[in-house]
Amino acid sequence: MPGIVSPLDSTTTRKKLSAEISARLKKNDFESIESLANSARSSKQRIPGGFWKLYVIYDGLTEPNLEQKSTELEWQEHIGRLEAWKTAMPNSVTAKVATAGAWVYWAVDARGEGFAHTVSEHSWQLFRERSQMASDELAEAKKSDLKCPQWYVVALSVGLVQNWSRTQYDKVFEEGFRLEPTYYHIQREKLTYLFPQWNGKNGEQGAFIKENASRIEGDEGLIMYFLLTSILQSHYRMQLFQKVDVPWEKVKEGYQALERHYKTDRFRKNQYAYMAMFGRDIETASAEMQEIGDDWDPEVWGTRETFENIKKATEDYRSIQSRNQK
Template sequence: MKNNLSLKVISFFALLFIMAGNAKLVYAEIQDGSIARVKLRKEVRALLHEEKFSELENMANKFRTEKTRFPDGGWKVHSFHAAFASHYYGWDELLGNLDKWMKMYPNSVTAKVAAGRAWVEYAWAARGGGYANTVKEEGWKLFEERTAKAYELVKNPPEDLSKDCVERYYVLLIIARAQGWDKHKYEALFKKAVSYEPSYYAYYLEKAYDLLPRWHGEKGDWQKFADEAVKLTPKSEGMGIYALILLKAWDLKEFTEFREPDISWQKMRQGFIDIERNYPNSPYMLNFFCRLACIASDKETAIELFKRIGDEPYTEAWQGRSNFYKWQKWAGMSE
């Protein structure tokens, strides 16, 4: 009897040892950040290519009703619809299959929003990404026709408002930017969007983008909005949206130094802390936070984060393992 008990105790601790040994491996394999988003978009595109419309409906309904998130807090329904901004199989197939989907599910808000997203991208394909004075007359004509088509698809909510989609408002916002809506009309739409779902990050990120000088903003507008956005999101989000807006602007090279007068690293730092509090299982966010702390010369914060990361970085967040080692050495965390 004693021997059996001893064996059970030994087996229990052996299991704990094995689990501890595998913990870093499992942690490193979590699909997070852009890796997770790319994977989901590929799955969605494949389902559309195979005309599996019922599976697309079920997937979107689940993401929408359950407000499903990625480990870093990003909404899966947003990445679901981002799949339709890609013409991986060609524009004819993409738009043709979306038409088939809408005919099979005529009351589906998901199908209409997906088609609206695709038509916006199709409009930009006609215009091109150059300055306005470089766009030919035919390009402008197609751009206007296609954005108008997108608007018709998403302008009205479904009869059953409980089945409306958060992404419908996002598509309307990107149409508003493309069509150059006046400030009052744009603000009315934005207020509707955030009142429908105040924690949908995409609304705030799109408005911040619209406020860049390259679009419809003046110098300093997007920075002011980053502060305003914090007041519009739920209190539980803390400074999270401030961090995400600055992260987008930094990625777009709107600023390169955290010492710029209208950029607050302390607010951004608090934003990452708040995001981590709400979404504690994101290796991508932990590693990206550490990387930005290094770039911002916040060695104290970086050291604490390096301690948590250990020797197994989430490489995607560092843009390569060599960057991780470089900053780890800078922080005095390696020989």
């Protein structure tokens, strides 16, 4: 894939791959996208840090302008390209799932990020219509002989915005888990569903992480432990282990397994150092911070000040340890 950089920085790698896929869609290069998606799906290829390449490919197909606001015309053109792909390749499950995902994003775009009472009736109508279009696309995609784990990611996101019952939501989740238990993007959707402000209760996220990881044998189960906990790190920050009842030692084992099997990158190393510090394992945090040096990741730390404070604390710890050994 042109433009892919060193695996030591998966954030850049993921953004470049998604941007390349987006550019290919705009050129109507459906065959190459199809080939890349089929290869990533069948090989279960991961990018260092444990990210599924298949998910990153779909990420490049979800919206017209990645990480930027799109106009209504740009959205219409984007949906039009996906429809053209479906017409050109009517048996493509990738095209159908990507179209469903785009309808979800466009539905959320119509609703906006404000509180429910601030959303106009027109925006609610667009939200309902577009989320229903996503449901219709998913129904068509499910008829395909080739099953895709991303179908379940999109379906669960539809379930969240359409306020499915817990029974219906869990049924779809279980289908996805049986198809591909290590496609952790499915579990990420359920973690979102389990936030107390959505459909969960206090303590459910931690219980889910432990129960879900226990269903996956060997190192993959440990890796899932780390990956799911790390997803919540960006939300709970310093309160992670107060809000989510998971044992730090299991998270640590998961990171070590991830490193053995898929390698880690700057993003994961920063996450690990952060979680080690607030998991009260300053020895591990100190070692990781020393390895990170100044290569901090804003997505993990939020602010440079937080990073520098933890860096200073771990430096002080090493100084004390050094004096005690003399």
